[in-house]
Structure formats: structure tokens, C-alpha cells
Amino acid sequence: MFKKKNLPALALQTLVAAAALASSASFAQAPAYPAKPVRLIVGFAAGGPTDVVARAFADYAGRTLGQPFVVDNKPGANTILAAQAVASAPADGYTLLFGATNHTMIPGLYSGRVKFDAVKSFQPLCTVATSPTVLVVGPGLPVKTLADYMARARKEPGRTTAGTAGMGSSGHFATEMFARANGLQLNHVPYKGAAPVVTDLMGGQLDSSFATLGSVLPQIKSGKLSALAVASPKRSSLLPDVPTFAESGGGKYSADAWYGVLAPAGLPAAVAQQLEKAARDFAGSAAAIEKLHSLGLDADSTCGQAFSTQVAREVTTYTQIARDLDLKAD
Structure with missing residues (x-):
């Protein structure tokens, strides 16, 4: 009588335990990121500064993370084609955008004419370089x-x-x-x-x-x-004798151009952490610093929320300027 009365409860406990075990097994079998090549889309033609930096980062990230990072040049429409391709891709870390400052100018210049939101459609991961x-x-x-x-x-x-x-x-x-x-x-x-x-x-x-x-x-x-x-918060290592605008009486004016990695919005936190680490380590490596200096760039790694805040702030600023000047790209 005792066994018959408690059988449903025991059965339920067995099912719960089995489900937990299956979940753990599934989690343990989930492939580590990256498990296949990563596509790094660049909105400029091959050979330009953004492309050169993207290829240097791709080479470093591929060697560090164990899978090829393949640069895919998709020039045209002021990088809108590249941004659209990434915004519409799955947020799994296998399609990324290697972008630059002009990404934050798109909303002001193409108001209502693009199919993505320069802020909400992307998850900014890290900058790797700046050009003052x-x-x-x-x-x-x-x-x-x-x-x-x-x-x-x-x-x-x-x-x-x-x-x-x-x-x-x-x-x-x-x-x-x-x-x-x-x-x-x-x-x-x-x-x-x-x-x-x-x-x-x-x-x-x-x-x-x-x-x-x-x-x-x-x-x-x-x-x-x-x-x-x-126009930077601090002097450039490439021109150490040239003062900043702030030092020269020009106020807190700053207009650094950045180069960095963005993903589709909703990227899993674990994947974002790996990519951010790769970007930070790249920007801090001696080889990258030397390469960037040859292009007139400074290594820089502004990551995570700080990068997201910067992107949102720039979009607001540039959109207002474009509106005031009635700037519209063809």
C-alpha cells in the first residue's frame, strides 16, 4: 500500500533527475566557440586602412581562437551593404562586422532609408585602433x-x-x-x-x-x-610633440576615428567575452602596435558597455549635425 501510494512521486523524481542528466549531457556536448570559420565582413574594398586592420585582427583572432577568421569585403553604399549583412545574420558569433566611425554617421545621412538600426541592431564588442x-x-x-x-x-x-x-x-x-x-x-x-x-x-x-x-x-x-x-583626449604616440585641442585652448573637442568589431544584437555572453578578449589582446600585442603605427593609427581597446555607449553617443551627435546642416547622402 505504501509503495503504491508513493509511486507517482517516485516516478516524478526519476523523471526530473533524468531530465537534469540529459540537460547536463547536452550542455557538456555543446561545441566550444568557435567550432567553424568566422566571417568578418568589411564595408570597404581590399587594401584600404579598414581592410588592412581587419586582416591583421582576423589573422590574430584565428590563431588565438583556433578557427579561421575570413575577411569578406562587401564595399558599397557607404558600408551600408556590409552592415545590413551583419544585422540580418544569426547572433551566434560566426558573422561579424569590422567597422569604423562612419557606422555611426549612417543614421543621420540616410535617415529612414536603411533596414537596420545602427545602435539596436548591433552589439559593439571592441575597438582595436583609433585614428586621431x-x-x-x-x-x-x-x-x-x-x-x-x-x-x-x-x-x-x-x-x-x-x-x-x-x-x-x-x-x-x-x-x-x-x-x-x-x-x-x-x-x-x-x-x-x-x-x-x-x-x-x-x-x-x-x-x-x-x-x-x-x-x-x-x-x-x-x-x-x-x-x-x-583631437584626442591625450596626445598621439605618433605625434608626441603636437598638443591636444584641450591643451591648446580648443575645449574638450575630440574626434577620434575608431576601427572595431561589432556583432549582431543578442550575441551570447560567453561568445562576446571570447571575442572581446581576442580584440584586447590583439590591440596590446607588439606586432599589432607596430602594424597600426605604420598606418598612422594608435592601438586602442574600448570594449563592452563603454564601446556601446560611445556608439550611441556618436549616433546622437552626428544625426543632430546632419539634421542641422540638412545633410543627406545620395
């Missing part, structure tokens, strides 16, 4: 310091020219951010790419440019262009 924005002047502008530059711009509003790689480019946003922060009126001159900007600066047809350091470092080193200030 530097204010450079050519021989045609007789100024030696940022204070001189600002004084000249205030004396003749709208006369000092500032060239960029184009309307809506990172340099354009950097120029507008600086002008707004310091109450200046600069004459923005958009070009089709960075190379003609440098040519006209050296030739004296253009006064200044807020350029990524990598694009003008050789000319600064050779003395053909003068660097007045670096």
Missing part, C-alpha cells in the same frame, strides 16, 4: 598654433577654408563639431577624396583640414604640412 583627427595647415596659412588659427577665424568669419574628403565625410563632421564648440565660422570646401585635399593644402590653395592622422602623417613628418592640434 588632426588639424593641419599648409604653407598658405601663416599660423603656428591653434590659438593663432582660432584668432584668425574669428577676425574674418567664413574666410578660413577647411577642406574635407566630401560632404558628410568624417572630416566634415569633425570640422562642424569644432566650429560649433568654439563659435567659429569656417568655409567648408568638400573634395572627392582625401588625396586632393592634401595636394591643395601643400600647394597653398587650401588653408586647413581636419584630417585623419593616417592620411597626412607622411606630409607632417616631412614638414610639408604643419599639425596644430590633435
Whole structure:
């Protein structure tokens, strides 16, 4: 009678124990990440700075994590094609985006015309490098310091020219951010790419440019262009004698361009931790630092929530600037 009355309870306990055992076995058999090659999508053509950094990271991550990280170049539409491919991929860590600062400019330039949210559709993992924005002047502008530059711009509003790689480019946003922060009126001159900007600066047809350091470092080193200030929280290791904007009276203005790894939103925490560690270790390795320096970049690893906060903040800032200037990409 006792056994018959308690049989259902014993059976239930047996079933619970069996389920727990099966769950444990299933967990133990789950393959460790990564169990197959990882696709690293780059929104630029092969050979450019973003691609070169992505390939260096892919090589390091592949050797560290034991599976190939395969770079997939998907240029076009200002990196929108690459971002869309990652946003629509499964959040399992096998499709990642190697992006740059322009990712946070997309919402402002393409408002309502993209199928993803630059913030909500992605999980920022880590930056691996930064390219400081530097204010450079050519021989045609007789100024030696940022204070001189600002004084000249205030004396003749709208006369000092500032060239960029184009309307809506990172340099354009950097120029507008600086002008707004310091109450200046600069004459923005958009070009089709960075190379003609440098040519006209050296030739004296253009006064200044807020350029990524990598694009003008050789000319600064050779003395053909003068660097007045670096738009970073601290001085660049590549230009240790050039002060920051804050040190030179330009306020807390900062316009670093970043390069980093993002995943589709919802990535498992364990996978995110492995990828973040790989990115941090890469940025801290001597080989990576040397490679990045050759491109005019500084190694940097801003990861996790700090990177997510940075991305969200930049989207808000750039979207407001684009709205105020009525900037719309074709």
C-alpha cells in the first residue's frame, strides 16, 4: 500500500533527475566557440586602412581562437551593404562586422532609408585602433598654433577654408563639431577624396583640414604640412610633440576615428567575452602596435558597455549635425 501510494512521486523524481542528466549531457556536448570559420565582413574594398586592420585582427583572432577568421569585403553604399549583412545574420558569433566611425554617421545621412538600426541592431564588442583627427595647415596659412588659427577665424568669419574628403565625410563632421564648440565660422570646401585635399593644402590653395592622422602623417613628418592640434583626449604616440585641442585652448573637442568589431544584437555572453578578449589582446600585442603605427593609427581597446555607449553617443551627435546642416547622402 505504501509503495503504491508513493509511486507517482517516485516516478516524478526519476523523471526530473533524468531530465537534469540529459540537460547536463547536452550542455557538456555543446561545441566550444568557435567550432567553424568566422566571417568578418568589411564595408570597404581590399587594401584600404579598414581592410588592412581587419586582416591583421582576423589573422590574430584565428590563431588565438583556433578557427579561421575570413575577411569578406562587401564595399558599397557607404558600408551600408556590409552592415545590413551583419544585422540580418544569426547572433551566434560566426558573422561579424569590422567597422569604423562612419557606422555611426549612417543614421543621420540616410535617415529612414536603411533596414537596420545602427545602435539596436548591433552589439559593439571592441575597438582595436583609433585614428586621431588632426588639424593641419599648409604653407598658405601663416599660423603656428591653434590659438593663432582660432584668432584668425574669428577676425574674418567664413574666410578660413577647411577642406574635407566630401560632404558628410568624417572630416566634415569633425570640422562642424569644432566650429560649433568654439563659435567659429569656417568655409567648408568638400573634395572627392582625401588625396586632393592634401595636394591643395601643400600647394597653398587650401588653408586647413581636419584630417585623419593616417592620411597626412607622411606630409607632417616631412614638414610639408604643419599639425596644430590633435583631437584626442591625450596626445598621439605618433605625434608626441603636437598638443591636444584641450591643451591648446580648443575645449574638450575630440574626434577620434575608431576601427572595431561589432556583432549582431543578442550575441551570447560567453561568445562576446571570447571575442572581446581576442580584440584586447590583439590591440596590446607588439606586432599589432607596430602594424597600426605604420598606418598612422594608435592601438586602442574600448570594449563592452563603454564601446556601446560611445556608439550611441556618436549616433546622437552626428544625426543632430546632419539634421542641422540638412545633410543627406545620395
